[in-house]
Amino acid sequence: MPQLRLGTRGSPLALTQAHMVRDALCARHRMSPDDIEIVVVRTTGDKVQDRALAEIGGKALWTKELDRALLNEEIDFAVHSMKDVETIRPVDIAIAAMLERADVRDRIIGAESVETLPQNARFGTSSPRRAAQLRYLRPDLSILLFRGNVDTRLAKLAAGEADATMLAAAGLERLKRPDIGRPVPIDTMLPAPAQGAVGIECRAEDAAMRDLLAAIDHAPTSRCVRAERALLAALGADCHSPVAALATESGSSVQMRAMLYATDGSERVAGDASAGIGDTGFAGALARDLLNRAPPAIRSLFAG
Numbered sequence: 001m002p003q004l005r006l007g008t009r010g011s012p013l014a015l016t017q018a019h020m021v022r023d024a025l026c027a028r029h030r031m032s033p034d035d036i037e038i039v040v041v042r043t044t045g046d047k048v049q050d051r052a053l054a055e056i057g058g059k060a061l062w063t064k065e066l067d068r069a070l071l072n073e074e075i076d077f078a079v080h081s082m083k084d085v086e087t088i089r090p091v092d093i094a095i096a097a098m099l100e101r102a103d104v105r106d107r108i109i110g111a112e113s114v115e116t117l118p119q120n121a122r123f124g125t126s127s128p129r130r131a132a133q134l135r136y137l138r139p140d141l142s143i144l145l146f147r148g149n150v151d152t153r154l155a156k157l158a159a160g161e162a163d164a165t166m167l168a169a170a171g172l173e174r175l176k177r178p179d180i181g182r183p184v185p186i187d188t189m190l191p192a193p194a195q196g197a198v199g200i201e202c203r204a205e206d207a208a209m210r211d212l213l214a215a216i217d218h219a220p221t222s223r224c225v226r227a228e229r230a231l232l233a234a235l236g237a238d239c240h241s242p243v244a245a246l247a248t249e250s251g252s253s254v255q256m257r258a259m260l261y262a263t264d265g266s267e268r269v270a271g272d273a274s275a276g277i278g279d280t281g282f283a284g285a286l287a288r289d290l291l292n293r294a295p296p297a298i299r300s301l302f303a304g
């Protein structure tokens, strides 16, 4: 009899991540996999595949249905790619743990590098961040809307719908396809905030669940991803904003690099900051610094 119900989206990547979380809990708490039932919940983002996400309007495309299942006690905890989790969460839902972050880079598929893409190549992506970064570096490219899960996008590429695309290395690794494409250096494409991190949420009041999950939390990942999310919050940004940010820890300090782009990639503003580990204010300060220096075309994108 399963005692805990784990909610997840049904994509192959989401299911893989759900199994990683189940394995981590079993290893840590000496539970058996039979104790954790995996419950697939279909989200709006899964149902609507043919339009740009920004166009669908509405928020919480990847989480709303899972949030509802959590609050209705149909599931006890939910697994997400932290990159897809809204900046502002319902107060009665807690991000209780994160697994150790994987490779944070993007991988380019269909070309060796951004620099060596043929002139005027067709680049498939539906990420406003990737589109803006590519337009900034390579204004000649034509950017095409490319949605769907990892396999769908690879199939579209194979069918010649675009010359190249980009996917997160973390997703490819978890799907056991780590050799597809080439990694793009961080200096060329700074990743999305929270890229590569898997997060686990539960009801804020569920102290027993929070304790179980806290035991599998990877603290450096949690701190870095929370700092990146604090930057987004201070910017008034969400996962559809053309923002790149990466926090990393070394020794007793944390560094963050961040970039804001104009949607058309015509301009960008970059900044970095460092602080002692555990500093909670430095990301907000970096956000304000970026907004102060941002040209109007960028500042107008952010509500912060």
Ligand SMILES: NCc1[nH]cc(CCC(=O)O)c1CC(=O)O
Residues within 6 Å of the ligand: 081, 082, 083, 084, 166, 167, 168, 169, 170, 171, 194, 195, 196, 197, 198
């Ligand atoms: N927005 C889709 C999404 N959300 C998380 C990942 C990959 C895994 C991760 O970054 O943690 C992806 C696919 C991609 O960007 O290639």
